[in-house]
Amino acid sequence: MKVVLASTSTVKIAACRAAFGAAYEIIPVNIPSGVAAQPVNQETLTGAFNRIQGARAALPGADIYVSIENGLFEDNGKYIDRAVVMLAAAEAEPGVFYSDGVEFPAHSVAIARGRGFDKWTVGQVMEELGIVKKHDDPHVTLSGKSRAAYIDEVLKIAVGSLRL
Numbered sequence: 524m525k526v527v528l529a530s531t532s533t534v535k536i537a538a539c540r541a542a543f544g545a546a547y548e549i550i551p552v553n554i555p556s557g558v559a560a561q562p563v564n565q566e567t568l569t570g571a572f573n574r575i576q577g578a579r580a581a582l583p584g585a586d587i588y589v590s591i592e593n594g595l596f597e598d599n600g601k602y603i604d605r606a607v608v609m610l611a612a613a614e615a616e617p618g619v620f621y622s623d624g625v626e627f628p629a630h631s632v633a634i635a636r637g638r639g640f641d642k643w644t645v646g647q648v649m650e651e652l653g654i655v656k657k658h659d660d661p662h663v664t665l666s667g668k669s670r671a672a673y674i675d676e677v678l679k680i681a682v683g684s685l686r687l
Contacts, residue, residue: 524587525547526547528590529588537671554581556571559641563597564596586613590609593605604626608621608678610685635647649661
């Protein structure tokens with residue numbers, strides 16, 4: 524069976540291989556999200572949806588399509604980063620799954636917002652301020668668990684929901 528992943532990220536490819544197993548052919552394709560570098564709230568879902576639709580257009584006829592987009596969600600004055608996974612069999616409507624979240628410091632969010640979320644992520648600001656070591660994986664410093672682990676967990680749940 525063919526699984527098209529709307530990304531060429533090594534973290535996301537590894538997560539797909541782990542979640543689907545060796546019986547599935549994972550086909551990564553670089554699909555832009557069409558949203559800001561730091562998506563917030565609904566924009567995160569829009570980015571994931573844009574990627575899954577782009578993957579369908581780029582490689583029609585696959586058995587399963589997968590899209591993964593991290594973004595910030597505002598929740599009672601806190602800023603929580605979550606991975607959104609959209610997963611769909613063939614032409615079905617995608618299911619939407621959310622990873623556990625990691626709270627990002629409000630001060631770092633404010634700086635990134637001031638610089639423009641279109642070009643700056645909160646992770647980049649936190650790395651610049653010395654809060655985290657890696658801008659593309661602030662999760663590991665803030666929670667002790669890598670961004671990859673959060674993605675792995677939610678993707679396994681999403682795949683488990685499919686009737687294959």
